[in-house]
Amino acid sequence: MSTQNAALGAKVIAYLDELAADILEHEGENPADIYTSIAAAYGRRQAFAREMAENKTDRAKKARALIVADTYGRLIHKHIVDSALDSLSEVEDFDRRRTLVESMGAQP
Numbered sequence: 001m002s003t004q005n006a007a008l009g010a011k012v013i014a015y016l017d018e019l020a021a022d023i024l025e026h027e028g029e030n031p032a033d034i035y036t037s038i039a040a041a042y043g044r045r046q047a048f049a050r051e052m053a054e055n056k057t058d059r060a061k062k063a064r065a066l067i068v069a070d071t072y073g074r075l076i077h078k079h080i081v082d083s084a085l086d087s088l089s090e091v092e093d094f095d096r097r098r099t100l101v102e103s104m105g106a107q108p
Contacts (some may be wrong), residue, residue, distance in 0.1 A: 018045070019038060019041045019042065019045075022041040022044060022045070022086070023038070023040075023041050024035045025042075026041070027040075048063075050059075052064055052067075
């Protein structure tokens with residue numbers, strides 16, 4: 001499985017976990033009709049997405065602020081990791097060049 005497929009699989013599982021949690025919260029462990037329960041849970045998620053898009057309620061404003069903070073934090077983390085990997089790559093390149101120069105009998 002490719003990394004992209006694995007990431008997609010993880011997102012699908014996360015979404016299904018959220019739907020399951022919503023169903024448990026609203027209908028308990030034994031919903032009468034699972035298909036109706038899934039549709040209702042999906043509808044509640046869509047309604048909340050519309051509420052966040054309109055940004056009129058305190059709940060929506062808090063959710064949007066949390067999403068922005070989470071996204072910003074993830075971007076900062078990604079930048080730090082990418083920078084560290086770039087630095088490591090530069091060190092590895094320097095070591096390779098030094099080894100090559102030394103193997104040719106010259107001083108770096």
